[in-house]
Amino acid sequence: MARTDPAWDTEHLPDQTGRVFLITGATAGLGFFAAAQLARTGAHVILSGRNPNRLSASRAAIMRRVPEASTESILLDVTKGGSIRSAAATLRSRERLDGIILNAGVVHPPKQREEAEGHELVLQTNVLGHFALGGELLPALARTGLRTPGARMVWLGSVSVASWRSRDLAPELEAGYKVARAYVQSKFLVQALAAEADRRLRAADVPVASVIAHPGYSLGGRSAGIAGVNQPSRLKRFFANLQAPIAQSKEAGATNEVRALIDPAVGPGDMVGPVGRLRGEPRITDRDARNPLTAISAEPEVGAAAWAFCEDATRTVWPFARFGR
Numbered sequence: 001m002a003r004t005d006p007a008w009d010t011e012h013l014p015d016q017t018g019r020v021f022l023i024t025g026a027t028a029g030l031g032f033f034a035a036a037q038l039a040r041t042g043a044h045v046i047l048s049g050r051n052p053n054r055l056s057a058s059r060a061a062i063m064r065r066v067p068e069a070s071t072e073s074i075l076l077d078v079t080k081g082g083s084i085r086s087a088a089a090t091l092r093s094r095e096r097l098d099g100i101i102l103n104a105g106v107v108h109p110p111k112q113r114e115e116a117e118g119h120e121l122v123l124q125t126n127v128l129g130h131f132a133l134g135g136e137l138l139p140a141l142a143r144t145g146l147r148t149p150g151a152r153m154v155w156l157g158s159v160s161v162a163s164w165r166s167r168d169l170a171p172e173l174e175a176g177y178k179v180a181r182a183y184v185q186s187k188f189l190v191q192a193l194a195a196e197a198d199r200r201l202r203a204a205d206v207p208v209a210s211v212i213a214h215p216g217y218s219l220g221g222r223s224a225g226i227a228g229v230n231q232p233s234r235l236k237r238f239f240a241n242l243q244a245p246i247a248q249s250k251e252a253g254a255t256n257e258v259r260a261l262i263d264p265a266v267g268p269g270d271m272v273g274p275v276g277r278l279r280g281e282p283r284i285t286d287r288d289a290r291n292p293l294t295a296i297s298a299e300p301e302v303g304a305a306a307w308a309f310c311e312d313a314t315r316t317v318w319p320f321a322r323f324g325r
Helices: 029-039 052-065 081-092 121-147 159-163 179-203 234-242 250-262 300-314
Strands: 020-023 044-049 070-075 099-102 152-156 209-213 270-274 282-286
Touching: 020 029, 029 044, 029 052, 029 070, 029 250, 044 052, 052 070, 070 081, 081 121, 099 121, 099 250, 121 152, 121 179, 121 300, 152 179, 152 250, 159 179, 179 209, 179 300, 209 250, 250 270, 250 282
Parallel strands: 020 044, 020 099, 044 070, 099 152, 152 209, 209 270
Antiparallel strands: 270 282
């Protein structure tokens, strides 16, 4: 349900010289392609990931595509609290941080329930790690937002959330674990947190926007082959190409994250996703009960419950009161 919004040219992005952005999970897929697109804007792009070799390969691939790019990499494993706190401490020491894309995640959950730091693996990776990181980086984003408008955090939702109909959450999936449920529930929680962060940021008058982006149905098998970053097998490409009428590349999916991060027309409370929901140019939509992707996750009661759970699970309290205007 695309609303009327300004035209957005994915090939000619607005200049972002002087701005600094962080992308989690930038070593492959959507995260890499979002980083590569942002590198063309003149921004300083911080790639994060948990594997130093893959970080090096990703950064080298971006420099081959954009020789004049300003990039750096930082080790950050969103499944580990110590890694999150260490990376956040480094980033808070910087002069500015204009935005973050909370992109890292498990797309293909394990067949059997696994844990990381005492929590279900998909929940820890897709939800809890980014909740903790957002809280740790709010001071850096708010300080930048007080000086220069436009500071944002972009949460990665999913078109699959349209299939979620429950308000009863079982985040840890200690009983009834299923692959599809683990993934869809994690994305539902991400969207609920994004909506709740938006409400709390506005209530405290903190100069940071919380926005959702979703990439539609984006496949690595329909994306460019890049050494060390995206190397799909022939079989994977074959099956991806069979889905061409409903699928798009990761490059196309990443344009939604990028627009959500840098388009001045995107405001707090918005969602950016493909105009055709599964594929197409990035468009701004309202995040409310009329949108089937956010009908339940946008409810205040759901967001408050998800927030309370994450605060307790991560022992993270976001410092809203300290950074209101």
